[in-house]
Amino acid sequence: MSVISVQNPLTASVSIAVMKLTRDRKEPPFEKIPLEEALSRVLASDFESPFPLPPFRRAAMDGYAICSSASTGASKERPVLLEVRDEIRAGYVETDYAMDEGIMNAVRIFTGAPVPASYDCVVMQETAVERKSIIGNPSVQIDRSYPRGQHIAERGEDVPQGMKVLYRGAAIGAKEIAVLASFGQTEVKVYKQPVIAVIPVGDELTIPGDQRNTGQIYDANGYMVSARLRELGAKVIRHNPVPDCQQTLEAYLTKALEQADIVVTTGGVSVGDYDYVKLAAENIGGIPLFTKVVMRPGTPTSAYQFGSKLLVCLSGNPSACFAGLELLLRPVVLKAAGRNEYRSVWLDGRLIDGIHKPSPYPRYARAFVYRGEKEWMVEPLRNDKSGNVAAFARANALVIIEAGGAGAEAGQEVRFVSLTI
Secondary structure, three states: OOOOOOOOOOEEOHHHHHHHHHOOOOOOOEEEEEHHHOOOOEEOOOEEOOOOEOOOOEEOOOEEEEOHHHHOOOOOOOOEEEEEEEEEOOOOOOOOOOOOOOOOEEEEEOOOOEOOOOOOEEEEHHHEEEEOOOOOOOEEEEOOOOOOOOOEEOOOOOEOOOOEEEOOOOEOOHHHHHHHHHOOOOEEEEEOOOEEEEEEEOOOEEOOOOOOOOOOEEOOHHHHHHHHHHHOOOEEEEOOOEOOOHHHHHHHHHHHHHHOOEEEEEOOOOOOOOOOHHHHHHHOOOEEEEOEEOOEOOOOOEEEEEOOEEEEEEOOOHHHHHHHHHHHHHHHHHHHOOOOOOOOOEEEEEEOOOEOOOOOOOEEEEEEEEEOOOOEEEEEOOOOOOOOOHHHHHOOEEEEEOOOOOOEOOOOEEEEEEOOO
16 A cells, blocks of 8 residues: 655544544443343453353253263174163253163253263264163163263363453454353443434535425435444434534534534535534634545545544545545544454455546545455446445445556455445
């Protein structure tokens, strides 16, 4: 990846901008919540197994529990016949047996049932033949030898007591909930969600459901940003569009900074006559972290510090807003949510079609990426114009095209970042 020299201290590369946004993010406070509400939250402490799994010796197959020595020398020519003395189903309390009682008999047993100490292996029912008896107990015929421990899950075989099984900073998904439930947990210690206010800016914006007048467009950026922030683990306060008025913006920003940990604006951040976001941010005391990012689209993206709180100003252009959201805002939100892994992971792939659009800055193009036989294949989106919202519905990655030149040719190796969480 080419290196671009940035002379203005308020002009930042993508990596420097991410560093400035995340460097002062402290570990968030924690809370305990019910297990049922823990999906997509972040663990605030390591979780160690309070007891072993399985918690008792249990059958790993349906069949017959026997003493392995009873099957020694068994064959199809000389099968062993064992009396079936009992039946143990999953969920039953283990029955006490004398240690020598299992030598010449068997117990019918089912997967997950406790295996009595007097038996040391389980014969699969598919390899045994049960012989019915008119008088007394039935018998089971065994035609091969079985080793000790066959088809038995020993106590603690999967997870010993005290083992660290989940780690602080991990996002809680269905698998993590299964782990916690298997240890009987009803509550989970998680980090509190960062509160983020989203403020779309522009006289031209109206919200879905309202009458759209000539010259107006529906606010897509505000809804997109709010939805993505929720996916990333934030609690979102979405505002209706604010007009292009500096005094109004200052009032909204001041109130939002009182309510939220991070405030995000979309639009009004460029250099037009009615772009007032930067002036409003500075007028209410914001300390600029950067006012320009070396990227296309999204160059005017800016950020301001208000004590421990942040204001991130994304472009109103849908493509630029999307790029700023994924490249700059996503890492700080993940870190503010308590995630250990919050930086974007870049992978190598190969372009299927060329991207013939030169740029003095690195260009981040929306693409659809899939796995080929040997490598990742990167398909640039067709009709991916900067203002075309519908064009990037299929996108699952952002691909970087190096600065300068005429873009990139089909077959060229490129780097991309996945848009999955």
